[in-house]
Amino acid sequence: MINQWKHMSAVLAAMLIGSLVTGVVMSTPEVLRHDPVAETLNRPNASANLDNRSRAPLPAQDLQAAVGLSQAFRNVAEYARPSVVSINTTVKRSVRPRVLPRGIAPGVEDLFDRPQERQASGVGSGVIISTDGYILTNNHVVEDADGLEVELSDGSTVEGKIIGTDPQTDVAVIKIDRQGLEPIPFGNPDNVQVGDWCVAIGSPFGLDQTVTAGIISGKNRVRGIVGNGDGFEDFLQTDAAINPGNSGGPLVNLRGELIGINTAIMSRTGSSAGIGFAIPVSLARPVFESIVESGSVRRGFLGAELGPVNEDTVAELDLKVSRGVVIRSVLDNKPADRAGIRPGDVVTEVDGREVKRLDLLRNYIASRLPGSKVVMKIDRRGRPMQVTVNLQERTGDALAEFGTGSFGGAQLTPATPQTAKRFGYSNLNSGLIITELKDDSEFDQSGLEVGDVIESAAGEPLKSAEQLKAILAECERQNVACRLVLRRGNQRMLLVIK
Template sequence: MTTFKKRNWKGLGICWLFTLLLFHGCQAQDKKSEKDIGTIQKNATQNPDEISYTSNVDFKLAAKIATPGVVHIKCTFKPQMYRDENGNDFYNIPDPLRDFFKDEPFFKQFKFQIPKSQQYESEPIIGSGSGVILTPDGYIVTNNHMVKDSEKINVTLYDGRSYTAKIIGTDPQTDLALLKIDEKNLSFIMFGNSDNIEVGEWVVAVGNPFNLASTVTAGIVSAKARNINILSDHDAIESFIQTDAAVNPGNSGGALVTLEGKLIGINTAIATPTGVYAGYAFAIPVDIVKKVTNDLMNFGSVHRGVLGIGIRDMNSEIAKEIKIDRANGVYVDSVATNGAAKEAGIKAKDVIISIDNVETSTSSKLQEIIMRKRPGDKVKITLIRNGNEKKELTAILKKQEETAKIIKTKSTDLLKDLGVELVVINNEDQKKYKIKNGLKITKLYDGKLRQLTKVREGFIIMAVNNRAVTTIKSFVEAVEAQRGGIMLEGKYAGDPTFYYYAFGM
């Protein structure tokens, strides 16, 4: 099977994180009494030095500004025991590795079984990573996967001072968390503008890889608005800045800054076949960080709303189908009844090309723009309908709970995402395959199964993550229940071997 390893850093363990892309906005609030981190930063700093991009590249200023604003975070976790529905015990399996492998019999035979010893039950787990100081009074942003389920969080500053931090709020959908330590007059990193950063610009990464404190590396912006399906939350929002700056385990939660030392991203993940840096690192854009951290500071959570559409990236096949002379943009698959998009006049098969005059060449970019807004905010949507009819519509974002279900069924959307057509096996298939139940893959087209596995047409899916499937409904429910690593188990005709195919949702 084809696998693609990605890195998520809680300690040094490798974690494969995957997710299904959903589309959200943000909630409107009375802003009169709200605090704003950007304003706090401006009131506490002098104008930074200007950088000339026409002379030789010099990283010293960026390192000088950013290094004191990056902290070393150590989290203490209580050892956990997991027990599956069959009574099998597992011990300290990292999440989501536990979810990915818990139902695979091969792995139950080995190290993941719980040691029968009091020593193991009492030994804590220590995870290490980075964080960025945002304000002089001790607000710190890091990754949610760094601090999730931690019992204690210790923050060490650049000068060696150490503090116990408390969690102000977390946002699994963007993998961000806001911490607070009790101190004043701290060095911090100013917000930059990730919208203005261009592919090819120099950037600097600062963090604590492999517990090597205050490590500075440099690279360029390789791409923007990347969706790499690495976050495990069902409603995850991904629009990463990709860079080739060296980022490794322990950099998670650290800073990606410009040559002026301004924050443009929070380093979060790497794509790698080895578990260490391989040239592909990903950071959460600071314009997402601004929104999330301000909401967490003011409300303790991120208040979200929705536009109310199901979307996917345009491609040449869709362009040919709807007879449009462009292969980029955001294709509207479906529209929620009574949602903001429906009320604005958006229809299925529309192609959205910009939001508030910002080009939306991919779903990730559109998602990033909308998630900075709040319910009640108006957004101007420019789209193309019927191949050549350009329209400008205004939508007023709604709260998530105000939006009805998507018109198309989950089954249709999920099977389309996987790129598969299934049928329940008949009596003839039962005899041929010597099995009692399952679903036959009758057709594969462009989707996750073809992209991420080597499964072939004719394969009989007998189980999803060790959960038997007998109908398409049960298959969809099994996949929906997981929303992380998915393991398909089944057989081919004339072959007694059981095959396993793993992929991420």
């Protein structure tokens, strides 16, 4: 007979944004079945009847390594827990009743049709960064929150205030009015390696101060889930259990140093499947420092269109190296141009770090403050060179001037005779060409393809990715569909984005 525990009914509020960690349902286990064989083995002299079926037990083992690792996890948990907080959010929403009461007297319908205020709640985690109350968490934990309650490790609660948010990295900074707190130290991102032990701490399902352990399963993961596919991503992957409510909590190494902010999971059920993602401190720390120092996020700007180095670009551009990031074009009188960088140059190293992928170089440049100097090693048709670039500030105007950008999971490049020729078009001087497209992104699910040209949006001819982004944002604000005119080969098509 199976003895089952009575099901517990618990709805634990949490926010769910795409693949970002938040919200779920708990189930209860079953009591183990009675095992008649096990009962027989426990009877005196019963083992004599089974000698011919059993094996000799393992010899005594040296458990010193296992005991040492267990002690290490215990030490990390004890050290890091005072720096971990639970964040409870409230969001007020106005809703209209869907069905009006029957028998309403004429002329008073508007009394029942007025918006009514509803309050939703959510739960997430955070980590204390300074003794005077600055806390690092996820943007999606506090986004649109009207109120924040922060619970400390000692069980006390205090009101929190949002200092700044950055949807493009899913990082947010909040502040509480407390002194003498125990901040967590930052780890060195260059020392994080695949296979390293790590510990995640947070409030999964509202169970505050929960500790899970695992290893770093991968680095430099890009999932296209931050900033509508237009964000800066460089996730650490871990198999430490991360569940709804862990969002914003710390991922630490065995020294108790912060190496990441737990953010997302890959799961069909919404619960941990052994694949979790954390924002590395290499992305989170510059955002935190910029918000605290200036109240906003300031990013470096190179002023160059970047492209991958692969078999196609090596053949097309006659490159002499097989790894790095190729400079497709540069803006006049911008940092790359002033440093002497030219189209066709391949960036192989920046500030002593090997450049392997376009997104990693883009992330690194964006993480530097305006005015920063970065040293780049480049290859120019087989001739190695070194240049120093003085970065400007990445602004909407700078991006609009450049025209190239990412949106909806697509890399968009203004159509010129040169860019159009690469995709088989001639006499094309306007519109945005989709040069890259992430699988299952917003634009991919809308039926767009690499090589498509978005000629206009809402009747406006397009010249830049920022222009398209602004038009779609305005359509969304007005709650109206946006009509896109596409060109695919020799066909023109109409796509309606709702």
